[in-house]
Amino acid sequence: MTHPYFAGSPSPRVLAHRGLVTSDAAAQGVADNSFAAVAAAHAAGATFVESDCHVTRDGVVILFHDDDLSRIAGDPRTVAELTERQLSDIMADHGGLITLEQALDAFPDVRFNLDVKAAGAEQAVGRLVAPAADRVLLTSFSDTRRLAALAAAERSRPDLRPATSAGSGVLARLLAALTLRNRRAVARLLTEVDALQIPERHRGVRILSPRLIDAAHDAGVEVHVWTVNERPDMLRLLDRGVDGLVTDRADLALSLVN
Template sequence: MYPYLDHDGPIAMAHRGGALHPDNVGYENSMHAFEQAVGLGYQYLETDLHATSDGVVVAFHDHRLDRVTDRTGVISQLPWSEVKKARINGHEPIPLLTDVLEHFPATRLNLDIKADNGVLPAAAVLRKAGAIDRVCVSSFSQARVKRIRAELGERLATGFGEQEIARIRFSPFRFDSPGACLQIPEYYGRLKVLTSGLLRRAHALGKQVHVWTVDDPATMHRLLDAGVDGLITDRTDLLRDILIERGQWP
């Protein structure tokens, strides 16, 4: 068992800090949102990673600054000296991964690497911070997942890459993966990704299944009843209330 997954009951994960909590709208992936989630009692935060042109790792979802900040431009093409001037919703600075690790030393982080140039800088930050045991690193890119595993070794918890998810979902043959967990949507477009068969196969392999992004109370109940190991949500308030109601809040 990875230390990251050592948790009593279903894992509740604050997606981008809980981007749709009423107090966080417009402040996704900001220290404001992360502090709100931790204040509610969340022990797991989900965030995304990009690296600037000079290799500084930031907690931010989009490739561009445009959608959620008062600046424009592609993060990987800008130095940190420019990116640090951007303000989320016109007010909050973009956090460094280093800052998030230091500010929440008892909190576990789920890190989604969004671009190839972020892999090595992120590995360097995690190694220097001694944070390998309290993070899980994932990516849509199988290549990025393989590379971060190679950089940080078997102690690191990682999500399944896209090829591994496809194999466990569609192949009738048993296979193993160094990944610690599947972090998947229930549906991807019209394709049903999460099935009872996938859940059984994952659990037979000793892998957890975390489902994103679940914001509807009825769906939260249904997935928890089905036996998923964690939910990743923008509505941190609703998931907390449901887990309290079920006697599963930590």
């Protein structure tokens, strides 16, 4: 059965990677994963916004990609060292800090694809997204972290868990099973997820293949490819039958799929 996260939304899907930061916005200092970036993706017509979760020193879950503020603000301190107030002050010149709770409240028609980046964020993320489980997909490179966040969400809302995509461990086992043509293992692994969110290649190894797409679709699982920013690549991947593009250029991708 298709998860409500995907219901009523046309495919192929455009997932705005960390929101949307146009070149003009970047020139004004707007950062990815900021309130302004999420608002820009929403204004451009993006139904899906991909983002990342970290936890502040005072236990607030925020949308933020990096462990520290070096790239965004030239500040070497980590997110975990700072309070929400301190981060809010720093991000005031970079599009504004946005907490997970604020994101879910301020953008009720956006479906969030959340990567649980920080160890220790799982319980708080799970509890916060549980009431909005129909419009949240939880993921992480760490399957342990991903499953812990899902479990926390299910404890708060047993009737519906958020959607989820494979972490690196599940994906590695799936690729091995596909190589060995172990259909039983492939089917079992795909029952655990609602989507496969993958790069086309990783360190020179091809991840996306017709066999993977076919197996996923046979199991009712979507295939989303990241991070796709060039028009020819978008068109090529859509022609190959992928279900979603994770992109920094949500405006461009939306113009193509629409």
